[in-house]
Amino acid sequence: MGIFETLRTAILALRTHKLRTALSVLGIVIGVGAVVAVISLVSGATQEVKEQIAGLGIRTITINIFPGALRSAASARLLTEELSEKLSAAPSVELVVPTASSMGSTTIDGESWSVSLLGVTPEYMELFDDFYPKSGRFIHPLDEDRKVAVLGAEVAADFFGEEDPVGQKLTLEVAGQRVAFRVIGVMSPRGTVGMQNLDDYVYVPISTLQTLTGSRQFTSYIAQAADENLVEEAAGEIEAILAATFPEETSQRGIVAFGGRGFRLTPYSVSIQKEMISTYEESVSTMTLILSSVAAISLLVGGIGIMNIMLVSVVERTREIGIRMAIGARPRDIRTQFLAEAVLISLFGGLLGLGLGWLASFLGSLMGGWPLVFSGYPVLIALGFAVLVGVTFGLYPAVRAARLDPVEALRYE
């Protein structure tokens, strides 16, 4: 008997028990639905993680030293530019850039706006990909102590609109003084990296900012590991250097995601973005595990449901099996026929489950905020699982049907 014939016979048999067939697929529907949801969740979340990694610059290491938490005055005296050089000597570290930050404000049309100033060195631009002056130039070594500013894309748009700010004056209130900065450049839009929005800063030479705030201490650094795989090693080396530099102090590794401020009491923190990503990945894998368990249990229950229905069906149709055998159906024809029915039932369940899974991942992405990723391969996975369950749990009833004795089967009432 050919495959189409077998399928036609199976469909005919299933059509006579529509309700029973529909009910028996429930477990498969939920199981396959969960599988599809897992796949969608994982690919959505993975995409999100990838975007974050790309945005963060995975090689970035943030170093913060909290002078208030230092126990000895000797330690505080070491917070000079030399520390930056010391740190960049670590073998796995490519670049160390000191930064200093301060809040400022400006008045436009009688309204007061607050501004974030970031004191940086010329190397700061090299820390990020796709971060370059769209207009004018970035800070130059010769700009030391000069009152020049480079604007982030959003700041430029807020204060100057469509106008090109390069060459114009920006008067800011910093540390109680009114300072007129000359705008020398506007950066390309870069967006958020880690915890900070690069487009929202007014960049000034670090020496200029230190003079204005009166603090000559170098307390914040951004380092870049030489390679993506060397980030943890680099962080370790930096910690070792800090530990050697401040022998009286103890170290505490912080996680950027929870905010450096939470660690104020520790004298310094070395944070890598990887930790934030792995926190994220952990929560994704927990959800994956839960949904996978639901999927596995549902598929098992669904499979047992199918086996049950098929065993009932074999008993009910004992006489039919006897007739078919008498007119020449081979045991393997009978087996194939019942297997085909089991697979059809679970394929039907698999298709419903696919729909359910897509619906669930759509709702999940709305609520969970991860991107909805549709691809063809959940379809294959869903139908693959359905066929697998159908064959696995349909095999025993089918073999039982095929082993019936034709004479006894014919006599069955």
Added chain:
Amino acid sequence: MVELRKVTKDYPMGGGVYRALRGVDLAIAEGEYVAITGPSGSGKSTLLHLIGALHKPTSGQVLLEGIDLGRLSPEELARLRNAKIGFVFQQFHLLPRLTALENVELPMAYAGLRPKLRRERAQAALARVGLLEFAHHRPNQLSGGQCQRVAIARALVNEPALILADEPTGNLDTKTGDEIVELFSSLHREGRTLVVVTHEPEIAARAPRVVKLRDGRIEEDTHGDL
């Protein structure tokens, strides 16, 4: 055509063994029309099942066209039933969900014939039993006599070497039963080999040769035209 040599058949029964056939020797030649008769429990259905390759003998040999059925696997027995044997049963044994035509096509489906050829041959077989106009009726839309004719068409459609009938008139009234017996006689005249099991003497009397069984043995064998 068919040869049974010292055939016995045991069935397990209540912890012991019931011997349904106790050493049967029988030869049926091509083109013969044989009635097997005897009281219930005499072993006539068992004999038919052995000839029809539905069962294997406990001892002895059943040869169909020289093939020893005892040596065949269930798969091979099924192939052989499909190709060489056409069954007609007391309860007709049609599949209720299929039309008359589809029921008649079924043996050819298992033989692997092309659908178009199947349809043609099933129509011819239905025409042969006078039911072509009922081709698309389901068994529950047909009378008992019509069902049995469909079953006979199904038995004929693979051109089997042997047609076996087990109490073919048992569920029919006398008049309809006579028509079925008449159909067997005409098949015999066409040269087909028929073995009919019946406990009704008047049905058995229509066959040229009658084999009487009693307690698992052949009591009488009237080689009518021999």
